[in-house]
Amino acid sequence: MLPKAELKKWFHKLLTHTSVFALSLPTHLTVDMESWLNLFLIISAFFWECRGDRVIQPKGVETATEGGQITLTCHYETDDPSPYLFWYKQGANDYPKYMLMRFNFGTGDNATEFKERFHANLDANSKSVPLTIQRLQLSDSAVYYCALRPTVT
Incomplete structure (x- = not known):
């Protein structure tokens, strides 16, 4: 498991980089696939709705x-x-x-x-x-x- 400070940095990178899905998960951080898929769908829906005219x-x-x-x-x-x-x-x-x-x-x-x-x-x-x-x-x-x-x- 990652220390709290490292985990916080990783999530900050995830949320602030434009290439969100180009980031790789640290090998010692375990995330079940269902949670990752839910996060992906939520972020995708957000970007789709916020495309803007x-x-x-x-x-x-x-x-x-x-x-x-x-x-x-x-x-x-x-x-x-x-x-x-x-x-x-x-x-x-x-x-x-x-x-x-x-x-x-x-x-x-x-x-x-x-x-x-x-x-x-x-x-x-x-x-x-x-x-x-x-x-x-x-x-x-x-x-x-x-x-x-x-x-x-």
Whole structure:
């Protein structure tokens, strides 16, 4: 049997390394197969459930000319066959404001103040929902966030 401190170190390694199942059991530590299988199933279920959906937006500042047009990129990763994508705008010293929502089986919805110059189409093939802003105004200067359902609107 391993001393308590060594056993603690071994379990810490087991839980903190990404290659959890690449670790070998110490030869003098006996574990019955049923317990090991149960642990494997629990950890597998945890990782399967926590795979996570995500959106990918380029980092950095986009610049454009007043009166012009700009397109902001948003790619997403999900196993959901019917994803909902959202765009939010956050001005200086303000909270994020809902702009619009798109889904792959319809057009979606735009908040009232974003109906005229703000357009987005969800492209399920490229898994993207680019946001185009037309007739740019100084008040369009902000941080724009793309989000994938579930989210609070």
